[in-house]
Amino acid sequence: MVKYTLSTSGKDIELSRKDLLEVLLQTADTNIPNNESLVELEDFLSIIYSTFPKGFFLENPASHMFKIYFLVGFYYSSFINKNDVRITTTKE
Numbered sequence: 116m117v118k119y120t121l122s123t124s125g126k127d128i129e130l131s132r133k134d135l136l137e138v139l140l141q142t143a144d145t146n147i148p149n150n151e152s153l154v155e156l157e158d159f160l161s162i163i164y165s166t167f168p169k170g171f172f173l174e175n176p177a178s179h180m181f182k183i184y185f186l187v188g189f190y191y192s193s194f195i196n197k198n199d200v201r202i203t204t205t206k207e
Contacts, residue, residue, distance in 0.1 A: 163187070
């Protein structure tokens with residue numbers, strides 16, 4: 116079993132993998148309407164859908180899609196947080 120220990124304010128909090136995922140899902144679901152970083156999500160989704168062959172999302176199990184979305188999110192977060200990235204927006 117995997118446990119995550121979060122040290123905060125001199126106190127340790129232990130979370131199981133299930134507990135951590137539930138907290139992350141609840142946080143994500145709660146923050147979707149107010150999250151400014153999701154403003155361009157529709158653009159990202161259209162790029163993702165256009166990258167894969169037609170019918171890909173109908174032919175593959177949902178677990179495969181979750182793996183793709185999870186990994187893309189992880190790689191995107193790593194890219195943004197581990198590099199000196201400036202994001203600029205221009206009108207087309």
